[in-house]
Amino acid sequence: MSEATSTGYPEENYLTQGSTLKSWLLTTDHKRIGVLYLLTISVFFLLGGLFAAGIRLELATPQGDLVQPETYNRMFTMHGILMIFFFLIPSIPATLGNFLIPLQIGAKDVAFPRLNLASWYIFVIGGCFTLWALVSGGVDTGWTFYTPFSTLFSNSHVLPAALGVFITGFSSILTGLNFIVTIHRMRAPGLTWFKLPLFIWSHYATSLIQVLGTPVVAITIVLVAFERVFHLGIFDPSVGGDPVLFQHLFWFYSHPAVYIMILPGMGVISEVVATFSRKRIFGYKFMAFAVLAIAVLGFFVWGHHMFVSTQSVYAGTVFSVLTMLVAIPSAVKVFNWTATMYNGAVSWDTPMLYAIGFIGLFTIGGLTGVMLGTMGIDIHVHDTYFVVAHFHYVMVGGAIMAFLAGIHYWWPKIAGKTYPVFWSKLAALIVFIGFNLTFFPQFLLGYMGMPRRYHAYPEEFQVLNVLSSAGATVLGVGYLLPVIYLTYSFFFGARCAQNPWGAVGLEWETTSPPPTLNFDEIPTVTGEVYDYSPKKEAQVV
Amino acid sequence: MELFKHLPLFPESASTVAGKVDAIYFFGIFLSAFFSLLIAVLVVAFAVKFRRRHPDAYGVPEKTSTPLELTWSIIPLLISLFLFGWGVKVFIEVNQAPSNAIEYTAVGKQWMWKFKHPEGNREINDLHVPMGTPIRMKMTSEDVIHSFFIPAFRIKRDVLPGRYSEVWFEATKPGVYHLFCAEFCGAEHSRMIGSVHVMEPAAYEAWLQGKEPGQTAVASGEELFKSLACITCHRGDAGSRGPILANLDGGEVELANGQVVKSDDAYLRESILNPRAKIVKGYEPLMPSYQGQVTEEQILSLIRYLKEINQKVADAGDATPAAETQTAANEG
Numbered sequence: 037m038s039e040a041t042s043t044g045y046p047e048e049n050y051l052t053q054g055s056t057l058k059s060w061l062l063t064t065d066h067k068r069i070g071v072l073y074l075l076t077i078s079v080f081f082l083l084g085g086l087f088a089a090g091i092r093l094e095l096a097t098p099q100g101d102l103v104q105p106e107t108y109n110r111m112f113t114m115h116g117i118l119m120i121f122f123f124l125i126p127s128i129p130a131t132l133g134n135f136l137i138p139l140q141i142g143a144k145d146v147a148f149p150r151l152n153l154a155s156w157y158i159f160v161i162g163g164c165f166t167l168w169a170l171v172s173g174g175v176d177t178g179w180t181f182y183t184p185f186s187t188l189f190s191n192s193h194v195l196p197a198a199l200g201v202f203i204t205g206f207s208s209i210l211t212g213l214n215f216i217v218t219i220h221r222m223r224a225p226g227l228t229w230f231k232l233p234l235f236i237w238s239h240y241a242t243s244l245i246q247v248l249g250t251p252v253v254a255i256t257i258v259l260v261a262f263e264r265v266f267h268l269g270i271f272d273p274s275v276g277g278d279p280v281l282f283q284h285l286f287w288f289y290s291h292p293a294v295y296i297m298i299l300p301g302m303g304v305i306s307e308v309v310a311t312f313s314r315k316r317i318f319g320y321k322f323m324a325f326a327v328l329a330i331a332v333l334g335f336f337v338w339g340h341h342m343f344v345s346t347q348s349v350y351a352g353t354v355f356s357v358l359t360m361l362v363a364i365p366s367a368v369k370v371f372n373w374t375a376t377m378y379n380g381a382v383s384w385d386t387p388m389l390y391a392i393g394f395i396g397l398f399t400i401g402g403l404t405g406v407m408l409g410t411m412g413i414d415i416h417v418h419d420t421y422f423v424v425a426h427f428h429y430v431m432v433g434g435a436i437m438a439f440l441a442g443i444h445y446w447w448p449k450i451a452g453k454t455y456p457v458f459w460s461k462l463a464a465l466i467v468f469i470g471f472n473l474t475f476f477p478q479f480l481l482g483y484m485g486m487p488r489r490y491h492a493y494p495e496e497f498q499v500l501n502v503l504s505s506a507g508a509t510v511l512g513v514g515y516l517l518p519v520i521y522l523t524y525s526f527f528f529g530a531r532c533a534q535n536p537w538g539a540v541g542l543e544w545e546t547t548s549p550p551p552t553l554n555f556d557e558i559p560t561v562t563g564e565v566y567d568y569s570p571k572k573e574a575q576v577v
Numbered sequence: 578m579e580l581f582k583h584l585p586l587f588p589e590s591a592s593t594v595a596g597k598v599d600a601i602y603f604f605g606i607f608l609s610a611f612f613s614l615l616i617a618v619l620v621v622a623f624a625v626k627f628r629r630r631h632p633d634a635y636g637v638p639e640k641t642s643t644p645l646e647l648t649w650s651i652i653p654l655l656i657s658l659f660l661f662g663w664g665v666k667v668f669i670e671v672n673q674a675p676s677n678a679i680e681y682t683a684v685g686k687q688w689m690w691k692f693k694h695p696e697g698n699r700e701i702n703d704l705h706v707p708m709g710t711p712i713r714m715k716m717t718s719e720d721v722i723h724s725f726f727i728p729a730f731r732i733k734r735d736v737l738p739g740r741y742s743e744v745w746f747e748a749t750k751p752g753v754y755h756l757f758c759a760e761f762c763g764a765e766h767s768r769m770i771g772s773v774h775v776m777e778p779a780a781y782e783a784w785l786q787g788k789e790p791g792q793t794a795v796a797s798g799e800e801l802f803k804s805l806a807c808i809t810c811h812r813g814d815a816g817s818r819g820p821i822l823a824n825l826d827g828g829e830v831e832l833a834n835g836q837v838v839k840s841d842d843a844y845l846r847e848s849i850l851n852p853r854a855k856i857v858k859g860y861e862p863l864m865p866s867y868q869g870q871v872t873e874e875q876i877l878s879l880i881r882y883l884k885e886i887n888q889k890v891a892d893a894g895d896a897t898p899a900a901e902t903q904t905a906a907n908e909g
């Protein structure tokens with residue numbers, strides 16, 4: 037990361053356009069909105085992390101001796117709801133996506149800047165409802181809200197929590213809509229579809245899922261609320277409803293939601309691998325189509341969550357084979373990233389360390405996903421810690437690693453500052469080690485038969501649980517470090533050069549940080565995407 | 578050494594299907610380990626071998642190679658399809674009970690498991706079973722969704738309210754194994770656990786002898802049939818207000834609307850709880866609903882009895898006393 041020379045640092049940039057609270061709360065600048073999201077989701081991440089800490093602390097001993105079971109159930113529920121709906125789903129799209137999509141396509145802003153701000157407010161309002169549920173006593177249904185427990189039996193605060201998730205959904209839908217229109221309508225002259233960075237492709241695919249899938253979970257939540265309040269009998273078997281119907285509706289959204297969380301991460305990794313290998317992404321078109329394929333196929337695999345739910349064997353078989361198909365584009369992505377590094381000029385800067393971590397962990401997450409999609413294996417490991425380990429490999433080892441890779445890669449663009457190299461590399465290492473120590477033992481626990489959502493467990497599971505809790509402590513330190521040094525960097529860091537990594541891409545052709553309207557002059561694109569070659573360098577500026 | 582004994586890494590295998598699940602699991606683990614290591618080694622090796630030696634260095638641009646892309650699409654495809662096929666085979670084997678399996682029943686409720694043996698013994702959270710006998714567990718829930726999970730047997734099946742689900746196993750090794758509820762079901766979910774005691778057949782017999790046997794499902798079903806006054810309308814003769822109850826174990830029933838349905842657990846359950854949903858051809862919708870008047874266990878017994886009852890179709894005018902046909906059923 038090179039520091040700024042005395043010239044070139046933009047004294048006027050989007051950060052200097054007013055520093056009052058009002059200037060931030062009423063901004064329609066996509067970059068500022070991205071920063072607002074970054075702050076908000078960091079708060080939710082911290083809260084969700086505290087609940088995780090509580091969970092791991094309780095599970096350090098087999099007896100449920102730290103908190104009451106009712107409290108424990110509320111902890112893992114709040115952990116899930118906060119992390120999924122209020123951190124992972126908005127994490128990359130709402131922060132980095134918001135910040136970078138207009139920059140990468142050479143636009144002055146997103147298509148609907150005010151709608152963009154409204155999305156943030158909707159997100160915050162949804163968050164407030166969920167926090168209301170939290171402070172008034174919490175929810176104990178699990179983030180999955182399974183019926184008839186959530187509708188007829190739970191006496192916790194299901195309604196405000198569900199309402200919070202419902203409201204936040206609209207933020208997600210509107211952001212997706214905004215991105216789709218932006219990508220279609222606002223690309224700079226000459227920037228054709230196959231010249232778009234893969235970051236854009238993956239956000240496009242993500243947005244499609246957000247727009248098409250989120251309404252389904254919104255309706256499902258409304259049905260749960262109606263059944264809870266008016267006893268409608270949609271899911272209640274005693275009046276002719278079907279509790280399994282809920283699972284179908286819920287997973288119809290919530291499986292694709294997994295791709296809302298991971299596809300943007302794949303986009304980040306593609307950018308990082310290309311930049312830090314100084315090489316065009318290998319198999320660019322295959323990569324672009326792979327994200328679309330994952331987004332589309334992702335809508336047809338929800339039944340793999342229900343192999344043992346009394347779903348028919350035939351339905352299970354179809355869902356199982358479709359699940360296998362999703363693995364193919366995912367494998368293609370992993371192989372192409374690897375191939376991009378081959379013959380590259382690979383630097384070991386912090387973002388690349390996270391990206392390498394991502395590739396390894398996502399591979400494990402993906403392959404164990406294939407195992408779970410295999411009916412004969414799922415029958416034993418379904419609803420055990422094997423599943424918990426699997427999705428944390430994808431969501432934490434994948435999505436959060438990618439998020440951190442992206443934050444470290446574009447930090448100079450966002451903040452215009454450098455961050456300490458040593459500490460950031462150390463943090464990446466700690467996160468990697470802590471992560472594996474936390475979640476690898478959970479695979480073993482799962483096959484041993486430890487069910488998820490257990491507050492107390494038989495003694496023979498203790499050793500692995502202690503390892504996992506120890507790992508969580510390490511992981512916590514790993515996550516705290518960037519919060520500290522990035523905050524420090526934002527205020528006190530040295531100014532960085534416009535393009536500290538020597539990256540290509542339109543976002544690097546404007547100043548760091550960019551001016552409010554991004555480009556003094558809308559660029560015209562003539563070259564190829566990821567055009568890393570020495571001769572071209574002279575032309576870049 | 579001591580540590581290893583206490584470091585649990587693999588569950589006990591104690592059923593006929595456990596080995597099958599383990600085999601495919603190991604294959605899955607092998608695949609995962611192989612590809613994860615492959616990628617890890619490649620990524621690290623490339624990061625080292627092609628590390629940037631000069632700040633202005635560039636990678637060597639390469640053209641996309643379609644054959645290469647196809648290779649690493651098709652190989653994973655073939656492998657995962659193989660895994661899929663194997664998985665379906667194992668799943669079906671784990672789920673399809675042999676025809677000679679003996680029926681036990683389990684009712685889940687927040688937060689306990691209630692079992693009934695075919696001999697009539699009842700147990701809560703503990704389940705004693707003979708080794709080497711295929712056992713079919715017919716399950717339902719009184720409240721929320723639970724899931725019946727015995728890790729040592731590698732079996733799991735959700736237990737739903739208002740519906741019957743089944744799981745079967747044949748234990749192969751005497752011992753005491755965990756029974757877990759695997760579906761989150763409320764406050765004490767993690768205490769909805771029990772023990773499965775697998776016993777040598779002789780020991781099992783002795784255990785049964787030592788216990789108060791209790792009523793068999795058929796016998797308590799018959800008792801309920803009388804005490805709930807079913808018998809007043811289902812006398813088993815032509816003059817009865819209700820139909821002659823025969824051939825209800827999988828037989829076909831013609832309905833008033835012309836449909837023909839199969840008489841299975843779900844149908845019989847509905848006939849008791851919501852009789853107006855399906856009206857038998859030639860009869861009036863007179864039967865009252867028994868919703869709320871019978872427990873899940875009583876419904877299970879009634880269904881068991883209804884399947885056995887086979888009232889004889891009596892000639893008009895020659896009313897056979899219903900009791901007579903019913904004694905025949907008791908032997909089942």
Ligand SMILES: [Cu+2]
Nearest residue numbers: 291338340341
């Ligand atoms: Cu899924």
Ligand SMILES: [Cu+2]
Nearest residue numbers: 758760762766
């Ligand atoms: Cu449970």
